[in-house]
Amino acid sequence: MKQSQLFMPTMKEVPTGADVVSHQLLLRAGYIRQIAAGVYSYLPLAKRVLHKVETIVREELDKVGAVELTMPAIHPAELWQETGRWDLYGPEMMRLQDRHGRDFALGPTHEEVITSLLRSEINSYKKLPLTLYQIQTKYRDERRPRFGLLRGREFIMKDAYSFHASQEDVDAMYDKMYQAYSNIFTRCGIDFRPVIADSGEMGGKDTHEFMALADVGEDTIAYSDSSDYAANIEMAAVNTNYVKSNEELRELEKVNTGSAKTIEEVSELLAISKDRLIKSLLYIVDEEPMLILVRGDHELNEIKLKHELNASTVELASSEKTHELLQVEVGNVGPINIPSTIKVYADHAVAAVVNGVCGANESEMHFKNVNIERDVATVEYGDIRMIQEGDVSPDGKGIIKFARGIEVGQVFKLGTHYSEKMGASFLDENGKSKPMIMGCYGIGISRTVSAIIEQHNDENGIVWPKDVAPYAVHVIAVNVKNDEQRELSEAVYERLKGVSIEVLYDDRKERAGVKFADSDLIGMPIRVTVGKQANEGIVEVKLRHSGETFEVHESELVEKIQ
């Protein structure tokens, strides 16, 4: 590709409003442009990176037997009403009406669509298992779109869905996907950790998030270098196996209802640090709510978490309200509205910080009938203190550290939640009708591009890992007006193309300084500079990641850089 023909609008200045390095570099290096908050054009260089990532994803998914299809981005409301998610999804769902006033959504995810597709076509165990995926634009009206491609409102996702006749089968697919994801992110050059995430199920074995380690990440993960344990901190709060004894729980029960408590009192009550508690509250107010349950004497407690509370008090008030509350599955993952007040009603609940991410309506979030024996003790939601740095990991093999992570992917066992609600069943060997067992697996393709840049950059620009770089080699003619330099540059360009090396050739009539700065900024792994020694056929090779340079005769170039 000749650079004079490429659309690659670079800029020198750091654009205002871009707070994280990947966002800044994507803009400065001419990869993306914003059209509305969280909505971007992918310019030619970005398109090539996306394509590289997608190719890696396709190759790894093909290996595990997943098959590609494309589903619509426009979804009729009726499908989402079948699962109840038309209401539950809240304002994150982009909604529209057609000319007849019928409701539609722009798909934020595709469980409903794929389940409806499969229920009409698959009716026998003989046709299972089946794993389908697509790479497609998704729409989520995020409350706070930010950080460029990291949190967009229109973004590219790979979403896969698997359908099975037995639990063993979905378990096996889950493991394969887990491995495929590990391969994908490794090939993308990402330093990542798969972490136990919140599934609302026992032990958190049923979902993992793949976290790219980065300080700008919105998630905190708890991990240990000398053990395999790694969990999203939300999950770590409930999965540390530090289950308190019944005595301790009963002690906690005594500290109960009716009075407003200070942060200090609550932090003591919950046995977590004040800092952490405030952080949790900030998190609740700022991001997705956590559920804080306070054990009371079979009474319902209402904890109001108000905005003002960030730094001051948590109000604990007993409530007359009993069982009229909305049923919410603890741990049910769904997008939520950020309420200004979160009310938690807990029947016979325990003092605990349980990770929340629950369905919520406009102004408040309710929990009904949370029962300590059933919901806490027996499902091992038991830890009533969040894991902390310096703790021994639950497997006893290491010391816990915290790190920030960007969720680049998630794998999930869905069970029969959707297939039951939507009537997607099959006949087993004995002719008995059963709901299909499902898994789903997402990767944020566009987010992954940003995550790569977060991990691969220096003060001069992007430093692409080889397998995802837009071009492998950047050839620079220092002075195109010089015949020898221009001719050699073109010969090198043709030679590289001839052996299928992807090459970008800077043939512009620009000053050398501008060309070098742009070259560093856009970040191809190998730069080949054709300058003064062109008359001897000598070019300079510079490796972007190490800065190492060497001179080579153009006839040996291919051999030297491969």
Ligand code: ATP
């Ligand atoms: P997050 O916790 O960051 O909001 P999520 O858990 O809501 O993400 P999933 O529903 O698991 O996202 O979607 C699968 C993948 O899609 C995520 O792992 C992430 O990589 C990507 N993704 C989700 N939301 C966005 C977004 N707003 N912009 C870009 N990528 C996204």
Ligand code: MG
């Ligand atoms: Mg989300």
Ligand code: MG
């Ligand atoms: Mg998430």
Ligand code: MG
């Ligand atoms: Mg997720």
